Amino acid sequence: MNVSLPSMKSVGAMMLICGICLGLPLMIGFASAKLSASSSLQGIILAGILFPAFLLALLKPRLLIAYTLLVWAVAPELRRIADWAEGVYHSVSLLSLAPLLTGAALAIPVLKEIHRIRKSSTRIMMLFAVALAYGSLIGLAKNGIGSVYDLANYIVPLLLIPFFAVTRFKPKDIDRLLYAYANIAVLVAVYGIIQYLTVPPWDAFWMRNADMMSIGTPYPLEIRVFSTLNSPGPAATFLVFALVPMILEKKWQGTLRWAGVLLVVICLLTTLVRSAWLVLLVMLLVYIASSSSKGKWKTLLQLVFVGAALFWIVPKLPGAEGLVARMETLTSVEQDHSYNERLNLWQNMLPMVAANPVGQGIGSVGQGTKLGNGGELGEYGNMDNGFIALLLTFGVLGALFFFGALGAVIKQIVVRVTSKDSLQPYARLSLAAWMGAVASLVSDNGFPGLKGYLIWMLIGLGLGAKEIIESRKKGTPHAAIEREITSH
Numbered sequence: 212m213n214v215s216l217p218s219m220k221s222v223g224a225m226m227l228i229c230g231i232c233l234g235l236p237l238m239i240g241f242a243s244a245k246l247s248a249s250s251s252l253q254g255i256i257l258a259g260i261l262f263p264a265f266l267l268a269l270l271k272p273r274l275l276i277a278y279t280l281l282v283w284a285v286a287p288e289l290r291r292i293a294d295w296a297e298g299v300y301h302s303v304s305l306l307s308l309a310p311l312l313t314g315a316a317l318a319i320p321v322l323k324e325i326h327r328i329r330k331s332s333t334r335i336m337m338l339f340a341v342a343l344a345y346g347s348l349i350g351l352a353k354n355g356i357g358s359v360y361d362l363a364n365y366i367v368p369l370l371l372i373p374f375f376a377v378t379r380f381k382p383k384d385i386d387r388l389l390y391a392y393a394n395i396a397v398l399v400a401v402y403g404i405i406q407y408l409t410v411p412p413w414d415a416f417w418m419r420n421a422d423m424m425s426i427g428t429p430y431p432l433e434i435r436v437f438s439t440l441n442s443p444g445p446a447a448t449f450l451v452f453a454l455v456p457m458i459l460e461k462k463w464q465g466t467l468r469w470a471g472v473l474l475v476v477i478c479l480l481t482t483l484v485r486s487a488w489l490v491l492l493v494m495l496l497v498y499i500a501s502s503s504s505k506g507k508w509k510t511l512l513q514l515v516f517v518g519a520a521l522f523w524i525v526p527k528l529p530g531a532e533g534l535v536a537r538m539e540t541l542t543s544v545e546q547d548h549s550y551n552e553r554l555n556l557w558q559n560m561l562p563m564v565a566a567n568p569v570g571q572g573i574g575s576v577g578q579g580t581k582l583g584n585g586g587e588l589g590e591y592g593n594m595d596n597g598f599i600a601l602l603l604t605f606g607v608l609g610a611l612f613f614f615g616a617l618g619a620v621i622k623q624i625v626v627r628v629t630s631k632d633s634l635q636p637y638a639r640l641s642l643a644a645w646m647g648a649v650a651s652l653v654s655d656n657g658f659p660g661l662k663g664y665l666i667w668m669l670i671g672l673g674l675g676a677k678e679i680i681e682s683r684k685k686g687t688p689h690a691a692i693e694r695e696i697t698s699h
Contacts, residue, residue, distance in 0.1 A: 217257040222479040225240060229320060247395070250478055252269075252293060252297070253293065253306050254305055255308075256289060256293065256306060257305050257309055257312070258581055260282055260286070260309045260313060261312055261316075262308070262312060263278060263419055264278060264279065264282075264312075265316055265319070266312040266317040266531030267316070267583075268319035268320055269319060270318040271509060272319075272320040272374075272378050272383050273378060273388075274572075275316060276318065276371075276374075276461070276668060277391040277395075278313070278391065279310070279313050279314050279316075279317075279387055280391070280392055280395055281308050281395055282309055282313045282439065283310045283314075283661050284398075284399050284439055284449060285308055285311040285439050286310050286394055287400075287439060287440055287441045287445075288413075288438075288439035288440075289306060289424065290306040290307065290499070291306055291390050291413045291414060291416070291417040292413045292415065294413070294420075295413035295416045296413075300416070300417070300421065302421075309361050310661070310664075314367035314368070314664060315367055315370070315386065316364075316372060316373045317367070318424065319467075320371045320374060320377065321377060322667075323375050323377075323483065323525075324377035324378070325373070325377065327347075327376070327377045328373050328376050328377055329376060332372055332373060332376040332674075333620060335372060335616055335619050335620055336373060337367070338612050338615050338616035338619060339369055339612075339613065339616045341609075341612045342605055342609045342612035342613040342616065343362065343365055343366065344483050345361075345570075345605065345606070345608060345609040345643075346534070346570065346572055346573040346605045346606075346609050346614070346637050347362050347374070347572070347573050348572070349569065349570055349572030349573070349606070349609075350362070350571075350572030350573035350574040350604075352572065353571060353572045353574075353575065354475055354571070354572055354573070354574035354575050355574070356574075356651050357574035357575075358572060358573045358575075360574070360575075361573045361574040361576075361614055361659065362573050362574075363455060364584055364659035364660045364663070365573070365658065365659045367664065368542065368658070368660070368663035368664040368666070369663075370669045371668055372667060372670075372671055372674075373671075374671065375595060375671035375672060375674060375675030376671075376674070376675055378675070379420075382633070382634065382637075385637055385672050386462050387464040388671075388672070389456045389462075390462070390463060390464075390465055392453050392456070393453055393456065393463060393464055393465030393519030394465040394466055394471075395453070396449065396450055396453030396454070396457070396465070396471075396475050397436045397465055397466075397467055397471040397474055399440070399446065399449060399450065399473060399478070400438070400450060400471075400474045400475045400477070400478035400479075401440075401474060401478075402438050402439055403436040403437075403438030403446065403478035403481060403482070404436075404474070404477060404478055406434065406436055406437075406438055407431070407432065407436045407478075407481045408431055408432070409431055409433055410429050410430060410434055412431065414437075415429035418434075423442070426442065426443055435481070435482060435483045436481040436482050437482070438478065440474050441557055443482040443483060443484050444482075444484055445489035445653070445660075445662070446482050446484075447479055447484035447486075448490075448657070448661060448662045448665065449661065449665065450475050450478060450482070450487070450667040451479065451487045451490050451491050451494075452490075452647075452666075452669065452680065453475065454472070454475050454476065454479065454491060455491060455494045455640075455643060455647075456640060456669075457471065457472050457475065457500070458472060458495065458510075458513055458514065458517060459498055459513075459640070460636065469516075473517070473520055473524065473577060474518065477524065486651060486653075486655070489650060489651070490647040490650060490651045492649040493643075493645040493646055493647050494644065494646065494647040495510075495514065496592075496641070497639075497642055497646045497647070498510070498642070498643040499626055501639045501643075502639065514613070529654065538629075564638075565605070566601075568606055568607040568608075570602070570603060570604060570605050570608075570609055570610075571603050571604060571606075572604065573604055573605075575603060575604060576600045576656065594656070596652075596653065596655070597651065597653065597654065597655050597656035597657060597658075598652050598653075600655070601613060601656055601658075617645075617649070620645060620670065620674075621645055623674055624641050624645055624673060624674065625642070627641065627673055627674065628641075628642050637673045638674075639673075640669055640672065640673055641669060641670045641671075641672065641673020641674060642673070643669075644666055644669035644670050644673075645666075645670055647666075655672070
């Protein structure tokens with residue numbers, strides 16, 4: 212019986228793969244025949260993106276995360292090129308679903324190994340599930356279809372928690388993932404620098420038709436860089452969460468090493484997103500503070516190196532005056548327009564939240580408001596305070612469960628950090644990501660969408676790495692396990 216089980220699982224997996232390989236082209240052909248030429252093109256590109264995700268989910272789930280990161284990074288640019296090539300701007304596009312549908316493929320390995328999820332992970336997922344269920348019920352009643360899209364933006368990133376709990380990532384697998392993330396970030400940075408200097412025609416087309424003039428004008432040196440992402444905010448987020456590991460550990464820097472670090476930093480400067488620097492500072496300080504004395508000095512020296520290089524390079528960049536002026540506002544925030552607007556938002560919205568403790572439901576805040584508003588952002592489409600956004604979305608009751616889940620996560624992370632073993636660097640990175648996520652709530656709610664995916668990826672790596680030891684069969688000597696881990 213023990214011999215036949217693996218073969219039955221292999222046959223089942225092969226049958227599922229064959230079914231997907233045969234069924235997906237038929238579905239694409241049928242759907243394309245029913246759709247307009249524009250939607251058909253979008254559908255074909257979307258299917259081409261999703262097909263590798265399904266294969267990786269079935270055959271190589273450890274590689275799925277890196278592929279999904281690539282899709283998050285390039286899908287918005289593919290959408291812009293498709294619109295530009297067609298000569299028609301689409302406020303809502305099928306390609307917008309590519310990152311979410313690719314990330315949803317995480318459910319395949321999770322469902323396959325769901326019986327291996329530990330109680331600690333189950334407790335966290337249940338707390339989040341209660342908050343999301345409450346928010347979606349209110350959202351469906353008040354916000355319609357927009358709540359479904361917004362709910363997916365919460366759920367897909369959260370799939371990373373059970374994914375890392377059931378997928379065995381060895382230290383070398385984690386290092387490879389962070390290495391791949393660094394390389395993707397460098398590509399995003401290089402394109403961002405090119406965008407800053409030249410503004411490709413498809414990006415200019417997008418800016419003019421999407422009314423994105425708030426991020427500058429589509430001319431060289433007059434644009435706030437968004438690279439291959441949707442806008443400067445997501446671009447800065449993608450770069451920051453890659454930059455922290457790149458600075459901290461040599462093995463996480465990617466192919467170009469310190470040259471890659473400098474490229475990412477320069478591109479980050481051109482986004483002019485100051486809140487990203489707050490997240491960067493918090494994450495670096497948390498990682499350094501939780502390191503050993505020897506590790507602290509090593510990391511501080513690396514930071515001094517990066518700072519000195521920037522001090523020499525930035526003034527020599529084209530358009531450096533605008534970059535320097537933007538950074539100087541960090542020293543006088545009380546006179547900054549954005550800071551004062553956020554302060555007024557807190558003062559004006561807090562009484563509104565108190566008057567409506569039930570909440571507005573999922574789909575009431577952020578990009579999801581476009582779906583029920585003719586492609587335009589709704590009343591709370593731009594919400595520059597994450598705490599207010601969460602309270603407005605989930606109400607008092609839902610927010611209690613949501614923040615309770617965050618509390619359960621940090622409790623587990625602290626246990627991992629205080630354990631003295633070879634996996635501690637991943638636990639410290641997890642701690643840094645959690646602190647950075649909470650600190651960033653002063654500017655936006657980063658838990659849905661791309662930012663949420665990056666947050667839960669770094670947190671999940673730290674929590675899941677410990678499972679390598681704890682989930683081994685009983686009776687395996689601890690020293691032998693440690694030798695096996697460190698050998699990788």
